[in-house]
Amino acid sequence: MQTYHGSCHCGAVKFEVDADLSRLGDCNCSMCSKKGSVHHRVPEERFRLISGADVLKAYQFNKKIATHFFCQNCGIHTYSHPRTAPNMYNVNIRSLDDFDLQSAEYKLSHFDGQNWETAFAAQQKARS
Ligand SMILES: [Zn+2]
Structure with missing residues (x-):
């Protein structure tokens, strides 16, 4: 586990996250x-x-469970509370300043959010 630093584009929003980024x-x-x-x-x-x-603005849609936060100055989405786990912080890895998606090694898993209910049930089943 390592500490990473993230920000929006204009720099108004800054955050830190402790994470193991081998799975995205x-x-x-x-x-x-x-x-x-x-x-x-x-x-x-x-x-x-x-x-x-x-400066952070919260955006919700559809079921209004997930909350997406973005900077009102520059529009960059830095993190959200996902519908799959509203108490968690879902960090937009592209807003991290010290993690390079192009050179890092990680496993990328795809969530089929277009079919949210089915995808969530499959995810729960895989974890149990
Ligand atoms: Zn900004």
Whole structure:
């Protein structure tokens, strides 16, 4: 486990996350596919918002369970509370400043968010 530093584009939002980034995920839901995010989720105690609470805007849609946070200055989505686990922090790996997606080695798992119920049931089954 390592500490990584993330930020939005204008720098108003800064955060730290303690994570093992050998496993990352992507999702084809209407939101994630437009964001182009690759993500990794951590429990609350491994996420620290350093600055930007005042510029972060929360966006919700559909079932209004997931909460997507983005910077109101520059529009970058830095993290979310995912519908699969609303108490967790789902960090947009592309907003990390000290992790290089192109040179790092990791396993990428695909979540079929277009068929959320089926994908979530399959994920729960795989974990049990
Ligand atoms: Zn910003």
